[in-house]
Amino acid sequence: MDLVIKGGKVITASDTYKADIGVRDGKIVMIADKIEEPAKRVVDATGKYVFPGMIDSHVHFELPFQGAVSGDDFATGTRAAACGGVTTVIDFAIQAKGEDILETVKKRMASADPKTYIDYSLHVAPTDVNKDVLAAIPELIKMGLPSFKLFMTYRKEGLISEDGDLFMVLREARKYNAIVGVHAENAYVLERLIEQFAGEGKTQCIYHALSRPNFVEAECISRGIKWAEEAGSRFYVFHVSTKEGAWEIAAARAKGLPVFGETCPSYLFFTEEKYKGENGPLYVLTPPLRTALDQEVLWRSIQMGTLQVVSTDHCPFQKAEKMRGKDDFRNTPNGLPCVETTLMLLHNDGVLKGRFDLQHLVAVLSYNPSVIFGMYPRKGTIAIGSDADLVVFDPEKEFTMSAAALHMNVDYSPFEGKRIKGMPVVTISRGDVIYENGEFKAEPGRGKFVKRYLPEALTTSPEPAVV
């Protein structure tokens, strides 16, 4: 064996058991109560959990946005991710207006390839849905990119897809079993509300939330689902933030539609109360933070399986950049740093608070994004033949969140001072121990692009037997 992880409690999406794990050539080759075979390298996981590495299916590295650039590039971002137990990320290839979309993808891969420490992929994000874009879809899928993201908002930023654009992409996607995700906020209504508030001098942070009320998101999710239903396509809602949004997804799923959704730690851990404090701008993102009731419904939606994925929407900006919006929220670039902290946060507030169990944690962070976005069975599970992307997680180790103690390239942490229990101590990517007890041990560029593939029927897993 190249590597044996000994004595840990193995957690997959469906099972929990104590076992040793043997790795050869970057793949898992043995799981046994005791592996006697000699190994080049042994990691002792006694008293610890062994998870499949987290798949963060929603990150924004080196993204120029609203007058700033997100703080992590593919190097710092994937390094911090690995420190937090992430072994695969999916970023975005966002088309510039008029740009050949195959070019968009190639440029983005060229940025990522020399820098990433862990494996990665991209969601393709057209912003100009013309005939060429529609014609490129089969080619993109052949390249291993069967997931698309459309913005149903950001009209002024030039990112918006109108309903007709979305519908055409869904119809093409349907032909090739691809999945289409959206940023769902009604641009036309929120712009009017911002305009009205601004006209009344209401530009303090709380108006960021008030100008994008829950119904602005819920209507948009409802609409997107309608188009997907008509097109017969898989549909994915990024960063669901509202209870009403979650309910739209629940209703669609009860009808048997292949509609999926994620939420992100910002919505699970913070409420719009943050916008009333001095540091409000540090918490500005879109969709905005909501109320405690929305938060509770989001947690329950994860528990019930209405939302299948928790991703991070990692998009950090420096404190000074964020605070530009102190007097006018419109001057703050949107986004928060989360890629490194989500696994430990979900363990602490999800598992330890009894909201779901360890298998469910693995489902939402690893297995489900792998299946939904087409990396399964290579990623997302602990099984013979799968990539040895593993995290040894110490459930007893305590940690106090702070920007200083974390590895993301951002000078503040929205969780500063939060005390949690349980954190990753070893991260293994394709059999390589790349992070161990605080030390990072890999070279940039070792991460590889993951060609993804979605079959006609998604590989399914059992229905949850949730109380």
Place this chain on the structure above:
Amino acid sequence: MDLVIKGGKVITASDTYKADIGVRDGKIVMIADKIEEPAKRVVDATGKYVFPGMIDSHVHFELPFQGAVSGDDFATGTRAAACGGVTTVIDFAIQAKGEDILETVKKRMASADPKTYIDYSLHVAPTDVNKDVLAAIPELIKMGLPSFKLFMTYRKEGLISEDGDLFMVLREARKYNAIVGVHAENAYVLERLIEQFAGEGKTQCIYHALSRPNFVEAECISRGIKWAEEAGSRFYVFHVSTKEGAWEIAAARAKGLPVFGETCPSYLFFTEEKYKGENGPLYVLTPPLRTALDQEVLWRSIQMGTLQVVSTDHCPFQKAEKMRGKDDFRNTPNGLPCVETTLMLLHNDGVLKGRFDLQHLVAVLSYNPSVIFGMYPRKGTIAIGSDADLVVFDPEKEFTMSAAALHMNVDYSPFEGKRIKGMPVVTISRGDVIYENGEFKAEPGRGKFVKRYLPEALTTSPEPAVV
């Protein structure tokens, strides 16, 4: 190793991969790309699937009912089950009126223990919900029996529980995390319809279906769910037969209620057209067979996760007993033989016809009943430390259904002549090869009572990523 299964494709509820499986002391101890270690016994599974043994959570052995006794006793029944890939069954302990319910259970276990070839458990079925029964619930749970069945029908047979009875059982069950299942058909309405038809001389087989129309089941499911919702209890619907019934369950689940349901092969493979033929009585069971549309919705409900379990409701009667109802369906004892054939039927019509994949097959036949009824992680999966209850399944082997070629103690097969592809070739129970290529090799009484336990939160598995 005591036993190694070599070269098979291992299927669990969440994963599919090629691996050898090593067994020691009746438990799975190793899963690896190649097990080199010597083994007392090797089963070659090259080119075959290795499933966790099927858990048939709904069988009726040696049941006196409607003037006959179901044809299989615990011996013939569990032997046939094993030949069909079943490694655990759950039968029922049905209280006689006035009987101490603990006594009911003990008597039933005394019947089963010396005869069973495979492991078994019992659902407790009170028919006289008085204070003593309610008081016995914690004791029953301590004995490992955390599941109850109530009949919302069979009034004349003295089995019925009225709504108040059901509600009281649900409230007690809630306290101990038990699950309560029901036979859902409105007795009062169906009796009136039978009476009316009989008064008009309409007693041919088709009137069995017409006197129990879809709404008689759907109303009853709706009502049961209401009581369960109020009591806060887990709820399970046995043998869902109608589209409307499935929709009631879907709606409850969309609200986040812990409501579960099963259907059975009779409803998936036959329609009420059978009642119009000469052999109609052979297909009489309750609820009755339905239309092709109901059938399609039931298949889709399995696919969507609305119905989590397929059990057999095995309850065979001899041809002569069934045909007593040739002129009057009321003279036919209800029930069909299915325990041996369900795994292969579901593989043939479920997997091969593209309705769901192999993992989903394992979920509905093994993993889900195990989790829902409290046998997990001992049963229902292939993982280190779990019982080595395994089935080697040859996906290429073809078979023509016939009573003669099957092992159930019944002189006809409702599937007579049906050609299927894929069947179990080896069945292993706690590491013992008890059935191999047509030969059965075990002693009665080797099967053990399985103490079951339901935790406060059911062990959950990932949400299916169904198309």
Place this chain on the structure above:
Amino acid sequence: MDLVIKGGKVITASDTYKADIGVRDGKIVMIADKIEEPAKRVVDATGKYVFPGMIDSHVHFELPFQGAVSGDDFATGTRAAACGGVTTVIDFAIQAKGEDILETVKKRMASADPKTYIDYSLHVAPTDVNKDVLAAIPELIKMGLPSFKLFMTYRKEGLISEDGDLFMVLREARKYNAIVGVHAENAYVLERLIEQFAGEGKTQCIYHALSRPNFVEAECISRGIKWAEEAGSRFYVFHVSTKEGAWEIAAARAKGLPVFGETCPSYLFFTEEKYKGENGPLYVLTPPLRTALDQEVLWRSIQMGTLQVVSTDHCPFQKAEKMRGKDDFRNTPNGLPCVETTLMLLHNDGVLKGRFDLQHLVAVLSYNPSVIFGMYPRKGTIAIGSDADLVVFDPEKEFTMSAAALHMNVDYSPFEGKRIKGMPVVTISRGDVIYENGEFKAEPGRGKFVKRYLPEALTTSPEPAVV
């Protein structure tokens, strides 16, 4: 003219206008801005409203129940009714077990005929739904009795109809365009709850409410609607008391089902808080009083048209009889006196508080019960050719409720001390002024049985244009 009502504001279900009304031979023959023609009798209605007389479609006169007899007989009851603006009542003919139901009706009419001061009819209430009862339905309808009431509760009292009984009545009713109403409370569940509470010594008044929780009514309404839907029959829910019950009706109506409902003043004016006071027993009725939220939903359900009728469920018992239940609510006969006060209460709390307008008041108290129960166009409107059943209502006259100042034969008023504005000052029945400014001027027996008739399609009225 025999009678002219001059100068009033005429209110019908659809119109409001100032006009004189001319009456000849008990019928309305002229409506005009000014009637010049000489009249034998003139009633000055200047500054007042002229309503069609209220039709109270739910009263219980001289009813032996739970060890007492309701205080008003057909004489005192209809006299008090007339004083309160009621010109027609519908009481019940409740079958004694085993009794020929045509006999039941005849006996009830024989009691009523010599005593009533105003016109009346009866709902037929079978309690023993055998073949004879089903066979009698066309005869009953021919007699002018196209409405039935079944008790889905009162099992111990021997009144209950099981689901099969209800379903058979609905199917027969369907054939003759009859309407079937129910008292909807699940007997089996409430009995268990009462038994449990009683076993714990919990027999104070508040346990009357707690043993019949909202879901006991809502489940029963839901179930009744299902049977009616299957039977294709018109369905009516008496005394809806819960928000959940109202929602069930709203959902049925949104599907286009001919489902109708009423509520009663007790539920609109009192909450279960009453049961916590010393005089709790005075407020015991079934279904019991509910919470303030239920109350608000009931008001809104009237406003929205979900509930089309307000009736009184008048069933008075003397204070001493009611107070028998001081220590054990089971000793209190159920019912409250309301027949005289409902018109003024609904005007005061409905119209004056802005919940609905005058036309809506006429709709729920006169027009709708007339149409739904088959008295239209003879009753329920002010139109040429209709019976001159009219009420002159003084919107400025104030009144303080008290048993002493009212005419019902009961020694307390649940509304004692309540100050209201607006009350009837003149009541006219078929052109006869029978009540005028506190004086009652008619002979018993002048009231007539109203033969009712329901057409295949109910005479419809416009959809409300409600805000």
Place this chain on the structure above:
Amino acid sequence: MDLVIKGGKVITASDTYKADIGVRDGKIVMIADKIEEPAKRVVDATGKYVFPGMIDSHVHFELPFQGAVSGDDFATGTRAAACGGVTTVIDFAIQAKGEDILETVKKRMASADPKTYIDYSLHVAPTDVNKDVLAAIPELIKMGLPSFKLFMTYRKEGLISEDGDLFMVLREARKYNAIVGVHAENAYVLERLIEQFAGEGKTQCIYHALSRPNFVEAECISRGIKWAEEAGSRFYVFHVSTKEGAWEIAAARAKGLPVFGETCPSYLFFTEEKYKGENGPLYVLTPPLRTALDQEVLWRSIQMGTLQVVSTDHCPFQKAEKMRGKDDFRNTPNGLPCVETTLMLLHNDGVLKGRFDLQHLVAVLSYNPSVIFGMYPRKGTIAIGSDADLVVFDPEKEFTMSAAALHMNVDYSPFEGKRIKGMPVVTISRGDVIYENGEFKAEPGRGKFVKRYLPEALTTSPEPAVV
């Protein structure tokens, strides 16, 4: 009396009775079984119905649209309307881009005033929702114009209001109890579909329907309702054409929202099969014709009260203009001639076929539009003090539809050759007999602008007692 209508059967939204009607100074002043008083003019209505004149709340006179001008101007249009039993029309004041909206209204009134034969009003239709338009709303309401129409479609034609525009108008309307109606079709999706079909050479008439599938309307209605719900405003859907659209409205109403809807005769009488024939272009309108199932649901939605109004959407173009689209539906101006024929058509296919009764006919054609758009009690009923806008309708008179026999300024009839029974024989506007037995007897300009007013609570009418 100035006028007495003798011996007719008077029909209002809630009542039917035989009576004479007396008119003085243009108002109804007497309704009686027999009016003896001498009259300047007597109309004999023996054996006939007397309806309140129809209020057609959706007509387009002299509208320049898609390269043509609708054939009827305010003179020919209102004359034809009167011949068909219409006594009031509501046309539109459609803002030109950049135009002061008060100016828009004044110009439109200037066109109408000298020409109309019957009373009229206008819906205000902003196409450029800027601050000035929002600021003008209270002024418009003061002018008697409390209803607005926004186009959620016609993007290329420059008429579209985006969601933010609609939401702002709804919020302003809410403050003044106004009502906002929409043309609901998703412009972005239908444009894409048209573009795609055109690209494939599919421009035959049937592609007009196929490029605007049901969901294009239903989504848009769903969305509009969401904004109205959030704004708290009354909402009206013009020309509902699909079953799904009707269901959206039914669902909103079941929640108690003040959402209203109309359909038009084209959708009730024709299906998309028309587009397959040679004369397809003659039937092109938007939304397009649908299937027979949609048609049936629309009829039932009228019956159930989901749709409260039937208007005509009268917008005639000459045959040659229509046939320009013979090879490409995009060249056909949208619209059909209906103002003259709708009352008789609805009587023939609604009342005579048993879909609803005469009162219901009056409700949807007269009473409901009057109440919903603020003309009540002046218009829409037969009551003392209301305008004497009356139609004498001969239920026995038969008629064969033909362009030649009708009075609209258009050279074809979509109903050519249809045989109907029952038609208006006399039309009376404010007491003037303007049409009698085929002769038209009035001067242009006699029609008056009707100042409308919507109270905080709409005047309500009783809930329909529909089977």
